[in-house]
Amino acid sequence: MPDGTQIDYNGLIPNNVGLADDQRVRKALETWHPGYIDWWKSMGPEGFQNSPVYLRTAVGVGSDNWAKFDFVRMPEYRWGILLAPAVENRVIPFGAHKGEPAWQEVPGEYRAMLRRLLVIQGDTEPASVEQQRYLGATAPSLYDLRNLFQVNVEEGRHLWAMVYLLQKYFGRDGREEAADLLKRRSGSQDSPRMLGAFNEQTPDWLSFFMFTFFTDRDGKMQLAALAQSGFDPLSRTCRFMLTEEAHHMFVGESGVQRVIQRTAEAMKAAGIDDPYDIERIRALGVIDLPTIQKKANLHFSLTLDLFGNEISTNAANAFNSGMKGRYREDKLDDDHQLLSATYPVLRPRDGLIVSEDVPALSALNMRLRDDYVEDTILGLRRWNRVLEGLGIAFRMTLPHVAFNRRIGEFSAIRADTAGALLTVEQWEKTRETMLPSVEDNLFIAGLMKPARAPGAFAGWIAPPRNGVDNRPGDFEYVRIEA
Numbered sequence: 001m002p003d004g005t006q007i008d009y010n011g012l013i014p015n016n017v018g019l020a021d022d023q024r025v026r027k028a029l030e031t032w033h034p035g036y037i038d039w040w041k042s043m044g045p046e047g048f049q050n051s052p053v054y055l056r057t058a059v060g061v062g063s064d065n066w067a068k069f070d071f072v073r074m075p076e077y078r079w080g081i082l083l084a085p086a087v088e089n090r091v092i093p094f095g096a097h098k099g100e101p102a103w104q105e106v107p108g109e110y111r112a113m114l115r116r117l118l119v120i121q122g123d124t125e126p127a128s129v130e131q132q133r134y135l136g137a138t139a140p141s142l143y144d145l146r147n148l149f150q151v152n153v154e155e156g157r158h159l160w161a162m163v164y165l166l167q168k169y170f171g172r173d174g175r176e177e178a179a180d181l182l183k184r185r186s187g188s189q190d191s192p193r194m195l196g197a198f199n200e201q202t203p204d205w206l207s208f209f210m211f212t213f214f215t216d217r218d219g220k221m222q223l224a225a226l227a228q229s230g231f232d233p234l235s236r237t238c239r240f241m242l243t244e245e246a247h248h249m250f251v252g253e254s255g256v257q258r259v260i261q262r263t264a265e266a267m268k269a270a271g272i273d274d275p276y277d278i279e280r281i282r283a284l285g286v287i288d289l290p291t292i293q294k295k296a297n298l299h300f301s302l303t304l305d306l307f308g309n310e311i312s313t314n315a316a317n318a319f320n321s322g323m324k325g326r327y328r329e330d331k332l333d334d335d336h337q338l339l340s341a342t343y344p345v346l347r348p349r350d351g352l353i354v355s356e357d358v359p360a361l362s363a364l365n366m367r368l369r370d371d372y373v374e375d376t377i378l379g380l381r382r383w384n385r386v387l388e389g390l391g392i393a394f395r396m397t398l399p400h401v402a403f404n405r406r407i408g409e410f411s412a413i414r415a416d417t418a419g420a421l422l423t424v425e426q427w428e429k430t431r432e433t434m435l436p437s438v439e440d441n442l443f444i445a446g447l448m449k450p451a452r453a454p455g456a457f458a459g460w461i462a463p464p465r466n467g468v469d470n471r472p473g474d475f476e477y478v479r480i481e482a
């Protein structure tokens with residue numbers, strides 16, 4: 001066995017899992033490979049497949065200098081199987097088996113549960129690539145175009161990561177699941193992707209930035225919980241995926257921030273103080289702040305549904321079994337078994353939203369969602385600092401968790417962004433003040449004109465502070481004409 005830090009780039013599939021000596025799994029992956037490339041070419045980015053893109057590729061799995069940047073045509077990207085280095089003598093950190101040696105093979109009694117966790121995580125990875133496939137045509141700069149493609153190839157690699165675990169540890173079942181991951185399609189009527197938010201459209205670049213800020217952050221939380229897993233190969237896989245995921249968070253947060261900055265600067269330059277003077281602001285060719293807020297309301301509420309039911313036996317079982325931990329389980333100071341602990345859950349009761357203590361084991365989805373909200377607020381604060389700095393009297397906020405929900409405690413009720421319960425009639429009357437209207441979306445769509453000269457940026461977004469890999473502002477990140 002390799003020690004897990006060297007990546008072997010000799011074979012068809014780069015890896016640090018010793019594929020050269022593992023004929024069965026290598027064959028399974030090599031059989032899956034052509035189908036993946038077909039999927040990439042037909043469902044991955046529309047156009048640009050022959051354009052060299054300045055992409056990072058992993059060259060190691062440590063935390064420093066793990067990637068190198070170079071021009072690559074996307075179908076030739078080296079998608080590999082990369083696991084974080086093994087931790088010696090690791091033990092199962094939580095649940096009923098806490099303190100026992102971490103599993104290197106799948107425990108029979110948890111096989112079905114683990115397979116399901118892998119398939120659900122795996123399904124989200126190609127889904128987001130499908131959702132984003134038309135965005136290249138309207139990229140606001142080559143810098144942003146490159147960032148989109150970086151996110152896309154890495155989501156492709158995350159699919160490889162889950163497919164490896166399925167094929168290595170689940171035999172024939174795993175191979176069938178791996179094949180099915182290439183068959184479902186985001187938004188399809190007949191065989192949609194498994195989770196709601198991954199069947200929504202990402203029609204414009206503000207949606208893309210909101211998606212990477214809000215929905216990729218759900219991915220980060222799920223990966224962080226799975227990185228704690230007592231099934232060691234899953235833990236190591238997710239730890240390395242989190243290294244890549246950090247860039248997706250950056251693309252989302254900095255993307256929205258640049259949109260906000262550009263709007264605020266344009267308002268100042270035009271002497272407009274009132275953020276709700278929408279017509280005059282839109283006439284400047286920038287997106288008014290209330291519309292940006294509506295987009296945030298939409299993506300936040302869609303993403304909260306990904307955490308599932310607040311009260312969940314599946315979540316309790318996943319924790320008890322040692323398969324899926326809590327966010328930063330290793331930093332938490334409790335018994336890591338939660339047999340007698342309680343946790344507060346928000347739910348509607350008699351026309352009010354109340355907090356009720358329930359057994360902590362059954363409330364793990366709620367807890368992860370709370371951790372997510374906390375993480376999200378940090379990003380919002382940074383956006384608001386831009387508005388503060390420019391003296392604009394508007395602050396981005398998160399809507400109440402009861403707002404616009406399809407899953408869980410609040411799916412049966414309607415609430416406004418402050419959490420006040422609404423009748424169906426009140427909801428219909430006010431929804432366009434809280435969620436993007438058709439007109440809002442048409443306005444945004446009208447701004448989506450590509451900027452393709454090196455160093456050029458569309459008028460609705462500010463340039464980034466720094467280039468990728470410290471490249472200068474006019475660097476040609478995508479050689480479109482090649």
Ligand SMILES: [Fe+2]
Nearest residue numbers: 125155158219
């Ligand atoms: Fe991912």
Ligand SMILES: [Fe+2]
Nearest residue numbers: 216219245248
């Ligand atoms: Fe991601």
